[in-house]
Amino acid sequence: MARNAYGWLYDKIYSFKDYAHEAALIREIIHSRNPGASSLLDVACGTGKHLDYLKAYYQVVGTDLDEGQLEEARKRHPDVAFYQADMRDFDLGQRFDAVTCLFSAIGHTGGVEGLGRAVASMARHLEPGGVLLIEPWLSPEVWQNGRPHAVFVDEPELKVVRMNTSRQEGRQSVLEFHYLLARxxxxxxFTEELRLFLFTHEEYMDAFRQAGLSVEFDPQGLTGRGLYVGLRS
Incomplete structure (x- = not known):
């Protein structure tokens, strides 16, 4: 599957997500640590759904590696700047009061070195007093091999079934999605394979500290996966 050709399908598959609620929690967390925050960078922004709500409070910018999802984000927010960028190595030439990396996108960094590079890149884009929010992927002790999953979309002109079973290769979780799409x-x-690294709690904490940030962990977070909150002094 060429993912760029199906950027529009992402929001159909994840229509269950409550972006308004998540955005409200994000704003609360940022405000509690940086009340004057007025700018926000969303790393791995996908189709820009969180920005539907966050741009009412911040001057927002988004990055993502997937051009298909960026195309959808630009359609949704023609007034917002979006850049194609790898979170492990990017430089936008500006700093922000808050940086977010949500929905476990950090799992795509490939390993501990990639995690450190990504957190360092995001930290470099923070203003003094800036806040970094990273929603982690599953940890090794939580991951379950061989568990089947299915998501369904049922609209008058669109039917979708996405199924997969999970497996593990070394420290990587592997999700091979099988899609049936009827129009x-x-x-x-078509199929799509995602590989997300299973980082430990300490590996996340170390990445923040090595990037020069103080860090705390909220085990509930936005969706039950937890949330790492870093602060630049």
Missing amino acids: PQGVEY
Whole structure:
């Protein structure tokens, strides 16, 4: 599957997410640590759904590696600057009062070195007193091999089934998604493989500290996966 061709499908698959609630929690966390925050960078912003709500309070910018998702984000927010960038090594030439990296996108950094590079890159984009929020992927002790999953989309002109079972290769979790997509013009089948690294709690904490940030961990976070909150002095 060429992911860029199906950027529009992402929001259909994840329509269950309560972006308004998550954005309200994000704003509360930022405000409690940096009440004067007025700018925000969303790293791995996807189609820009969190920015639907956050841009009412901040001057926002987004980055993502997937051009297909950025295309959808630009359609949704023509007034927002979006950049294609790898979170492990990017430089926008500006700093922000808050930086977010949500929905476990940090798991795509490939390993402990990549995690450190990504957190350091995000930290470099913080103003003094700036806040970094990273929503982690699952930890090794929580990950379950061989568990089946399915998501369904049922609209008058669109039917989608996405199924997968989970497996582990070394420290990587592997999700091989199988899609059936039905539209008036016909039925398509395609696959997509995602690999997300299973970082430990200490590896996250160390990455923040090595980037020069103080850090705390909220085990509940936005969606139950936890949230790491860093602060630049």
